[in-house]
Amino acid sequence: MNRKKILVVEDEFIIADVLSNILKTAGYDVCGIADSVTEALEMIDEFAPGFVLLDIYLKGKLTGIDLAHRLTEINTPFIYISANSNQKVLEAAKVTNPYGFVIKPFREKDVLIALDIAMYRYENQLENGLRQIAVLQKKAAEILASTIGWEHKILQIGKTLQPYIPFEFLSVGMKQEDTGSFYEIGFSRIGFDEYQLIGGTELMIVTNHKQHELAKLKANDLTDLIATWYDENELEVLLKKPSLKKLFADTYNLKSHLSMPISLSDGKVCYFNFYSRRPDAYQADHLVLCNRLQLLLTSFMESMRHAPNSPLINKLSDYTPKQQVKATEQPNPFSGIIGSSHLLLTVFDNVVQVSKSNSSVLILGESGTGKEKIAERIHSLSLRKDKPFIRINCAALPTSLIDSELFGHEKGAFTGAHERKIGRFEQAHTGTIFLDEIGELPLESQSKLLRVLQEKEIERIGGRVTIKTDVRIIAATNRNLDKEVAEGRFRLDLFYRINVFPILMPPLRERKEDIADLARHFLNIYARKTGKTVRGISPQVLESMKRYHWPGNIRELENLIERNVLLTRDDMINSMVLPTQLEQPIAVMPAETVVTTMIEGERAHILAALKKCNGKIWGEGGAAGLLNIPPTTLNSKMKKLGIRKDFGT
Numbered sequence: 001m002n003r004k005k006i007l008v009v010e011d012e013f014i015i016a017d018v019l020s021n022i023l024k025t026a027g028y029d030v031c032g033i034a035d036s037v038t039e040a041l042e043m044i045d046e047f048a049p050g051f052v053l054l055d056i057y058l059k060g061k062l063t064g065i066d067l068a069h070r071l072t073e074i075n076t077p078f079i080y081i082s083a084n085s086n087q088k089v090l091e092a093a094k095v096t097n098p099y100g101f102v103i104k105p106f107r108e109k110d111v112l113i114a115l116d117i118a119m120y121r122y123e124n125q126l127e128n129g130l131r132q133i134a135v136l137q138k139k140a141a142e143i144l145a146s147t148i149g150w151e152h153k154i155l156q157i158g159k160t161l162q163p164y165i166p167f168e169f170l171s172v173g174m175k176q177e178d179t180g181s182f183y184e185i186g187f188s189r190i191g192f193d194e195y196q197l198i199g200g201t202e203l204m205i206v207t208n209h210k211q212h213e214l215a216k217l218k219a220n221d222l223t224d225l226i227a228t229w230y231d232e233n234e235l236e237v238l239l240k241k242p243s244l245k246k247l248f249a250d251t252y253n254l255k256s257h258l259s260m261p262i263s264l265s266d267g268k269v270c271y272f273n274f275y276s277r278r279p280d281a282y283q284a285d286h287l288v289l290c291n292r293l294q295l296l297l298t299s300f301m302e303s304m305r306h307a308p309n310s311p312l313i314n315k316l317s318d319y320t321p322k323q324q325v326k327a328t329e330q331p332n333p334f335s336g337i338i339g340s341s342h343l344l345l346t347v348f349d350n351v352v353q354v355s356k357s358n359s360s361v362l363i364l365g366e367s368g369t370g371k372e373k374i375a376e377r378i379h380s381l382s383l384r385k386d387k388p389f390i391r392i393n394c395a396a397l398p399t400s401l402i403d404s405e406l407f408g409h410e411k412g413a414f415t416g417a418h419e420r421k422i423g424r425f426e427q428a429h430t431g432t433i434f435l436d437e438i439g440e441l442p443l444e445s446q447s448k449l450l451r452v453l454q455e456k457e458i459e460r461i462g463g464r465v466t467i468k469t470d471v472r473i474i475a476a477t478n479r480n481l482d483k484e485v486a487e488g489r490f491r492l493d494l495f496y497r498i499n500v501f502p503i504l505m506p507p508l509r510e511r512k513e514d515i516a517d518l519a520r521h522f523l524n525i526y527a528r529k530t531g532k533t534v535r536g537i538s539p540q541v542l543e544s545m546k547r548y549h550w551p552g553n554i555r556e557l558e559n560l561i562e563r564n565v566l567l568t569r570d571d572m573i574n575s576m577v578l579p580t581q582l583e584q585p586i587a588v589m590p591a592e593t594v595v596t597t598m599i600e601g602e603r604a605h606i607l608a609a610l611k612k613c614n615g616k617i618w619g620e621g622g623a624a625g626l627l628n629i630p631p632t633t634l635n636s637k638m639k640k641l642g643i644r645k646d647f648g649t
């Protein structure tokens with residue numbers, strides 16, 4: 001498809017004309033101008049544009065947002081061009097995953113840069129998509145050639161799909177032909193690479209249903225004719241009546257669903273039904289992938305059909321799983337990153353999916369959620385793993401030194417530049433650079449960074465030559481970058497350039513099921529470090545930990561365990577005072593108790609200083625000055641104590 005062929009969907013004639021001229025002058029082919037969704041759909045059919053520029057409010061009832069959904073289905077990228085700044089509308093537009101957003105009134109430059117970035121992002125994703133299919137084809141061939149049984153082969157193909165189509169539960173079966181038959185096998189995910197196999201017999205035990213009851217429920221399942229996804233609300237409607245899908249959803253607490261029918265050569269239909277605990281795990285992108293996977297899965301299931309004891313010939317209900325829990329066959333690539341909540345497993349899947357490519361990754365999440373740990377893992381799982389991994393904390397650098405730190409300088413470039421300095425980008429050549437807290441980067445440095453990302457070359461300060469660099473970018477921030485962009489503190493074009501593959505680190509309070517494992521992990525570490533024998537944490541303490549809010553996330557939990565291992569006189573942690581419980585009574589505590597809670601005193605002191613300075617840390621009138629400590633020290637203390645930059649807890 002010719003990406004340079006562009007359709008403009010805009011109902012204001014003058015703006016459409018200006019846009020069209022800008023595009024034509026820049027060498028694009030404007031294949032049409034539509035002023036309504038209906039007209040746009042006709043032109044899309046006729047001209048098959050490679051890109052669409054899309055206004056939100058158009059002539060007629062339908063909006064650009066409605067059209068956007070259709071464009072995603074047919075895999076045509078688009079950019080919004082709109083004057084609308086209504087938050088609700090912007091939110092709705094964002095959900096459609098545009099490749100860019102240009103605000104009216106716009107300059108010629110804004111449109112062309114946005115289009116350039118959008119094309120870069122699209123091609124990057126396309127390349128990833130093609131690589132995905134190649135990887136999956138290779139894996140499917142390996143699985144088919146292996147000597148494992150059919151049920152393991154189906155599990156293996158499911159596991160191979162996991163990074164692309166996430167699921168906590170997968171059921172694979174045949175469309176029912178008579179109400180007595182029951183052809184279904186399920187896999188419930190219980191760890192990064194661990195699945196429980198749910199055969200017919202096991203399902204009967206787990207759900208307390210007899211075989212004929214299961215078959216009856218299955219007869220109530222609606223089988224989609226094409227791949228279809230259901231978010232939480234749609235699934236609720238689908239599962240109003242008792243059915244096998246409902247039984248799965250209720251038993252395994254599943255909230256969204258993607259059904260993928262696969263037609264076999266004799267006209268029979270089997271399907272892969274994916275379910276997730278997330279309310280919105282599936283999107284239009286997954287349908288695109290399902291379409292691409294049809295051929296591959298059809299030929300996989302055809303082969304499965306002819307396998308000995310194939311479930312597609314015999315009734316699955318006859319099958320009793322021999323092995324309930326699959327052992328991990330390969331070393332866990334996420335060892336040392338503790339947790340098996342579905343939110344964390346989704347992050348692992350994302351990492352697997354993106355690590356082998358060169359795409360930029362943006363890791364979003366509150367402070368202390370493990371962003372840096374994930375960035376390191378992306379690098380160590382990538383093809384660049386033996387090359388440098390250079391971390392730079394954008395928040396810890398004084399503004400005046402940022403450019404020289406990132407890009408280096410020549411001797412004599414400025415007062416104090418006594419030696420040539422090789423910048424972090426040059427150091428990271430052929431490897432990865434991790435730009436931590438990128439949201440703190442001043443606007444001026446953002447422009448320079450953008451140039452490096454676009455041109456893939458740097459210039460040392462005071463230098464005359466440009467130096468080619470091959471660096472993969474991983475950036476992280478605990479700021480809401482959308483808001484930063486909206487308020488003019490972060491460049492939209494840079495945002496789009498780094499936001500090629502976002503990974504969202506969930507806060508600890510949203511994955512409380514991981515708290516016990518994390519607490520035990522840190523307990524072992526600190527017991528070993530201090531040489532103390534501390535065997536465990538009492539169930540009551542674990543319960544109160546689960547009730548706590550964890551504003552400082554895993555870092556806060558780690559610090560708390562470290563402190564309690566030091567303080568405990570028993571071989572168990574039987575009591576633990578959590579920060580919020582301390583805050584109020586601190587002033588009325590007897591003196592000897594206060595001695596044991598100095599850290600809390602420090603915390604209260606920092607909070608008071610931050611409040612006084614309205615959250616300002618650096619510079620004149622900042623909390624660091626008031627406390628008479630360097631801003632970097634204050635920053636790290638705040639992290640340690642779980643105090644956020646907006647001085648909330």
Ligand SMILES: Nc1ncnc2c1ncn2[C@@H]1O[C@H](COP(=O)(O)OP(=O)(O)OP(=O)(O)O)[C@@H](O)[C@H]1O
Pocket residue numbers: 336337338339365366367368369370371372373374436477478518521554555558639
């Ligand atoms: N899942 C995990 N298992 C074990 N340790 C973890 C996990 N996640 C984070 N940690 C530990 O918690 C601490 C904070 O993690 P990390 O520095 O990666 O967080 P962050 O999100 O980058 O924080 P910030 O935004 O403040 O830089 C580190 O000591 C890290 O090793």
